[in-house]
Amino acid sequence: MQNSDDIDEFLHSDDEEHLPRPENTVPERMDTDVANPASPDEPAEGPCWLCTFHGNKSTEDAVRFIIDSVSHISLDSLVHELSTCLSIKHPEALALLTKEKVKRHIREHMLHPRVKMAIQVHDLSTLQKNLIQCCVTEDPDTQSRAVNIQATRAYLSVANQIAALYKNTEDKMLFNAVTMNK
Numbered sequence: 001m002q003n004s005d006d007i008d009e010f011l012h013s014d015d016e017e018h019l020p021r022p023e024n025t026v027p028e029r030m031d032t033d034v035a036n037p038a039s040p041d042e043p044a045e046g047p048c049w050l051c052t053f054h055g056n057k058s059t060e061d062a063v064r065f066i067i068d069s070v071s072h073i074s075l076d077s078l079v080h081e082l083s084t085c086l087s088i089k090h091p092e093a094l095a096l097l098t099k100e101k102v103k104r105h106i107r108e109h110m111l112h113p114r115v116k117m118a119i120q121v122h123d124l125s126t127l128q129k130n131l132i133q134c135c136v137t138e139d140p141d142t143q144s145r146a147v148n149i150q151a152t153r154a155y156l157s158v159a160n161q162i163a164a165l166y167k168n169t170e171d172k173m174l175f176n177a178v179t180m181n182k
Ligand SMILES: [Zn+2]
Pocket: 048, 049, 050, 051, 052, 104, 105, 109
């Protein structure tokens, strides 16, 4: 879903596999939980729509979009686009398709290596950006500058971790494109 035509197709596709409303399709164990996210068996934030309906046309399209896009755009942009598209397509599940819930699914529930690796690189890059601010300190009185050895070591360690992630080959991972058929 890299261009407007794809997004339009995603939004307006209405084939045989179009998702029925959740109340008609939820598994038995979920039949009350979806209607009542406050059920004691579910986390306070409610069930995950993308997990609940995994395997349906909309969730399959969403998974494909996440895997194809996660290494090309920011996670926030991805979440915004996906949450918006799914909310338009499934207004009946609006409360379960917030950016926070979609983001939690991508960050915490998905195990696809491309997604996991991309999130780790994003997180380490953010840490790296913060650390570099601490590597050189300046005395407010004398304006003399000094290298903060501890911060510099941490920065280099994070840089090494990022480099190590880039050396990972997906085919050697437990979850990969072959084992996950994606
Ligand atoms: Zn989920």
